[in-house]
Structures are given as C-alpha cells and as structure tokens.
Amino acid sequence: MYLKRILLTVVLLGLLIGGLFSAMVYRTLFISNTVFSNDEAYVFISSDADFDEVKEQLQPLLKDLSTFETAARRKRYSENVKGGKYAITKGMNNNDIVNALRSGNIPVRVSFNNQETPALLAGRISSQVEADSLTLFQAFSDKDFLKAQGWTPDQALLPYIPNSYEFYWNTSATTFRDRMLA
Structure with a gap:
C-alpha cells in the first residue's frame, strides 16, 4: 500500500512537471508574438549582421523579445543569421518568425530609367538594394570587367537597360552588375 502511494505521487509529479514544460514550450514557440498594427512589417537585415542586430530590429515589432530569443537559439538561428528583406506578418508566433528569417528572403523590385552616368545609376x-553607391560605381566602372567585355569606360552603361528587375535586397554590387550583363 505504501509503495503504491509513492508510485502514484511520483507519477503525478512527473505529469505536473511534464505539463509545465509543455506549456512553457508552447508559450515560447506557438503563441502570437507580434505587436504592430499593420498586416505586415518588413525587416532589412544586412549581410554582415549578427543576432544582436536582428534582435535590435525586431524589438519594436515583438511583444516578448526574450521568448523570440529562446526560440531562435533552440532552432539555431542565432548562429546562422542571413541578410535580406523579410516579412513579419501580424499574428506570427516565434516559430513562424524564425522560419521566415531562415528562408523567407523576399525579392525587391529594382527600377531605373535613363541614368546618364555610372555614378547616377549607382546612386x-x-x-533600392543593400550595396552602397560607391561599391556599385566601382563595380560598374571596373577596368578589368570593362576590358573583359571589350568596352571602353564610355560604354560602361551598356548592360543597364532601363526597366524593373527583381533582385534580393542583399545583392552585392558585383552580383548586380553580372546579372545585368546576362
């Protein structure tokens, strides 16, 4: 009789601890954690950003930053931050937010019309993208690149046909230049 009572107590304590743990995991991963009033908010994460910079950008968008941080660490996002433009939808939970930041890089529409010089085009x-104007200008007027194409510096604007294009926000200057060439 005494052994049954101890066994029952241990089982009940185990169920209570398991229930508390499950509730904590559920609260951390699956309860809505957004605080903004719009339907969607965008986060721009630079290519060289670390997890602290991501948290700083998400701070005004989240109800509880600590539960997001816990979820991100458990899902190993904190060591694998990737640059880009990401959408955070109203009502998202921490699990969805981490998944969006891992694999939801959204392309941006890059538009330009008749720019007269490489400097104006770079500006x-x-x-519209992460690369700064100086880096873009250097990529556009790179003498080795121009020579490889058989162009003079006056022909540096040849591959840039005015239109709208889709690029990822974190596209580098040389990637942009090379893709416009194709």
Whole structure:
C-alpha cells in the first residue's frame, strides 16, 4: 500500500512537471508574438549582421523579445543569421518568425530609367538594394570587367537597360552588375 502511494505521487509529479514544460514550450514557440498594427512589417537585415542586430530590429515589432530569443537559439538561428528583406506578418508566433528569417528572403523590385552616368545609376540602385553607391560605381566602372567585355569606360552603361528587375535586397554590387550583363 505504501509503495503504491509513492508510485502514484511520483507519477503525478512527473505529469505536473511534464505539463509545465509543455506549456512553457508552447508559450515560447506557438503563441502570437507580434505587436504592430499593420498586416505586415518588413525587416532589412544586412549581410554582415549578427543576432544582436536582428534582435535590435525586431524589438519594436515583438511583444516578448526574450521568448523570440529562446526560440531562435533552440532552432539555431542565432548562429546562422542571413541578410535580406523579410516579412513579419501580424499574428506570427516565434516559430513562424524564425522560419521566415531562415528562408523567407523576399525579392525587391529594382527600377531605373535613363541614368546618364555610372555614378547616377549607382546612386539610383543603392537606394533600392543593400550595396552602397560607391561599391556599385566601382563595380560598374571596373577596368578589368570593362576590358573583359571589350568596352571602353564610355560604354560602361551598356548592360543597364532601363526597366524593373527583381533582385534580393542583399545583392552585392558585383552580383548586380553580372546579372545585368546576362
């Protein structure tokens, strides 16, 4: 009789501890954690960002940053931050937010019209992607690149046909240049 009572107590304590643990995991991963009023918010994470910078950007969008941090560490996102433009939808839970930041890089529409010089083109493009205008200008007017194409510096704007294109926000200057060439 005494052994049954101890066994029953141990089982009940185990169920209680398991229930508390399950509730904590559920709260951390699956309860809505957004606080903004719009339907969607966008986060721009630079290519060289670390997890602290991601947390800083997400701070105004989340109800509880600590549960997001816990979920991100458990899912190993904190060591694998990737740059790009990401959408956070109203009502998302921490699990969905981490999944979006892992694999939801959204392309941006890059548009330009008749820019007269590589410097003006670089300025226009830099307002739409992560690469800065100086890096873009250097990629556009790279003498080795121009020579490999058989162009002179005056022909540096040849591959840039005015239109709208889709690129990832974190596209580098040389990637942008090379893709416009194709």
